[in-house]
Amino acid sequence: MSITTYHHVADHDPSYPYDPDAADSTPAQFRWQMETLARHCTPIGIDDLLRALDGSPLPKNPVMVTFDDGYQSCHDVALPILRAVGIRATFFIATSFVNERKLYWWERVALLVNQATHGATLVYPKRLVLEPRSRATRMALLDTIKDTPNLDVNRFLVGVAAALGVPWNDEIEADYANGLIMTWDQIRALARAGMDVESHSRRHRVLQTLDADGLRDELAGSREDIESQLGRPVRAIAYPVGRRLGRGSERIRAAVAAAGYRIGLSNASGANRIWPGSLGSMLPFDRFDVRRQSLDRSMSDAMFLTQIAIPRFGYYGRHDD
Ligand SMILES: [Zn+2]
Known part of the structure; x- marks a missing residue:
C-alpha cells in the first residue's frame, strides 16, 4: 500500500x-x-x-x-x-x-530570513552566522530547531528576529498565521x-x-x-x-x-x-x-x-x- x-x-x-x-x-x-x-x-x-x-x-x-x-x-x-x-x-x-x-516555526524562519536586510551572529543555543535571504541560513536555523533538545523555540526565534532587525510581534504573527x-x-x-x-x-x-x-x-x-x-x-x-x-x-x-x-x-x-x-x-x-x-x-x-x-x-x- x-x-x-x-x-x-x-x-x-x-x-x-x-x-x-x-x-x-x-x-x-x-x-x-x-x-x-x-x-x-x-x-x-x-x-x-x-x-x-x-x-x-x-x-x-x-x-x-x-x-x-x-x-x-x-x-x-x-x-x-x-x-x-x-x-x-x-x-x-x-x-x-x-x-x-501562531505561525509554523519553519514559516516564521522563512519570513525572518527573507525580510532580513543585514546579517547577524547568534549565540543561543549555539553560535550561528546568519545571512539575509540565504537558503543555507534558513536550513541552519531549521536544523537547530529540529535537533536541539527541549529548545525554547519562541525565545530562539524572537532572538533571530531581533538579530536580523525584522519587526515581529504577536499581531504581525497572527496576521501571517491567518493568511496561511x-x-x-x-x-x-x-x-x-x-x-x-x-x-x-x-x-x-x-x-x-x-x-x-x-x-x-x-x-x-x-x-x-x-x-x-x-x-x-x-x-x-x-x-x-x-x-x-x-x-x-x-x-x-x-x-x-x-x-x-x-x-x-x-x-x-x-x-x-x-x-x-x-x-x-x-x-x-x-x-x-x-x-x-x-x-x-x-x-x-x-x-x-x-x-x-x-x-x-x-x-x-x-x-x-
Ligand atoms: Zn508537518
Missing part, C-alpha cells in the same frame, strides 16, 4: 513571502494526481487501515492520501478537488497553531465532508528532542485538542518532521501508545506490506512505522505514476516538515 504525503497546494509565485518548499503540488498537478489515483487505485481511510491491521483484507491497489500541518490550501484548494473526485483523505493537524494563531493556517471551522468542514482528521502533535516539535512531560503534552494534548473540537476519536499521528521511530525509540513508542494512538506515520519513503489472516501474524506490520511517499512540485506526471505503481522507487524529496 502506498501513502502519499502533501502539505500545501499552491502555484509558483515569485512574490510568495512564505516557505518556498512547503507546497508539494500546484492545484493543476493535485487535480491530475487525484484523478489518476481515483482511476487506478482504491483510496482508503484510517478506518480501513485499522481494520487491515486487525486482519481484514485491503481492497485492490490501496492508496492513502494524507496532508500534514493544516495549511488553508487543504480547505480552499484540496477539499473541492477531493470531493469532486470522490477521495477520502486524511489531514494531520498540528493543533497549537490553530488554537493560538486553517481555523477549527475549516477543519470541521473537512470532517463533515467525510475526511479523516488526525494528529500531527501540538507544536510540531521533533519527538526525539522532548522529555517525558513534553512528549505527553505534544501527543495526548494534540489528541485532546482535536477530539474536543470535532467530537470524534483520533486514532493516528503523523510524526512532526517525519523522523522514523527506529531502533532506540522505545521511550517515544511507549509515549505514542500511552497517548492513545493506534497508528504512527513517518515520512520515510517506502511501501507498506500488510498481510491478511495468518500471514499477518507471521509477517507482522509495525503500526508505529508506517511509511509514506513525498512529493514535489518539480515531480513529473510520469514519476508520480512510477511511484504509485512501484513504491520502492519512491521519490526522495527534501520534504521533512
